[in-house]
Amino acid sequence: MTRTPVNVTVTGAAGQIGYALLFRIASGHLLGADVPVRLRLLEIPQGLKAAEGTAMELDDCAFPLLKGIDIFDDPNQAFDGANVALLVGARPRTKGMERGDLLSANGGIFKPQGKAINDHAADDIKVLVVGNPANTNALIAQAAAPDVPAERFTAMTRLDHNRAISQLAKKTGADVTDIKRLTIWGNHSATQYPDVFHAEIAGKNAAEVIGDQAWLADEFIPTVAKRGAAIIEARGASSAASAANAAIDHVHTWVNGTAEGDWTSMGIPSDGSYGVPAGLISSFPVTCKDGKYEIVQGLDVNEFSRARIDASVAELIEERDAVRELGLI
Ligand SMILES: NC(=O)C1=CN([C@@H]2O[C@H](COP(=O)(O)OP(=O)(O)OC[C@H]3O[C@@H](n4cnc5c(N)ncnc54)[C@H](O)[C@@H]3O)[C@@H](O)[C@H]2O)C=CC1
């Protein structure tokens, strides 16, 4: 194999998502079965030993595509030469923490990481932020990286997208592969809006196939939007393997493209489309081709959808204003 390995930096490498993610990156699921990778892992000092243990296990897999693993506690080194960056490590909300404290603690992580990406990453860097609050953390990192094109900073709503497809398949008896053109709009939070009005199930309009507006409003949307909390309740820990899987899907689709006639959902800097203020990192329907994404244009947004998109965007505006107030952007 003569291809130059792609440098993939993963933060929070010793965490539960990191553990589910790294083996799939190393086995070729992130970029393709013919693309060699070098892993650059970033942890805080307390996480280094566990990251070393994971690196030992990665070695023990003898993955043909894995061409090296380096572990750092300095973002400037971890992002040096990075082509793909998966920003997973974040400060979770703990008891008694206000939202402002959470945003501020995460600002202390994502601002320096954004600057390190700005100063050290490769010119073709693509960034996916997974750590919550993902959209606003992505905004903080992007604002700290003025030399990197803003559109390279994305936030993960692919898990929500996959969850919505799975719920639709369960409800209708369709196969997940028959469900296309589903959209998650807005924030990766309980305000997100999973939109089926343009979705298709085996080529037919999904809303018509379901034919049950009450189910959509009272079951489907809350089930998808609150799935993260339901997983925590059931598992005693937040979703990890499904989040890692969605991160793989997000980057794989961004790099390798969406299928003809389909689209996906990504949190991306708005260009003002669909009335979402420019610059906010909000989830949109996008198609991907040749390593670039484009917002799907011209969709008719009905009143039901408009109110829900606006509510999620209002939350993103509040988060943006809060981090602006804190001097983080
Ligand atoms: N966008 C999405 O759909 C989803 C996002 N998440 C979020 O992903 C994040 C990670 O989740 P888990 O892996 O379960 O958490 P975890 O707590 O198991 O692991 C986080 C890891 O990040 C490390 N870390 C903390 N600060 C760091 C820094 N400054 N630099 C490098 N590493 C750092 C910690 O030491 C820890 O090992 C959380 O914020 C979680 O809420 C989880 C599921 C879905």
Ligand SMILES: O=C([O-])CC(=O)C(=O)O
């Ligand atoms: O709430 C969390 O930390 C996990 C999360 O984002 C999700 O499962 O969607």
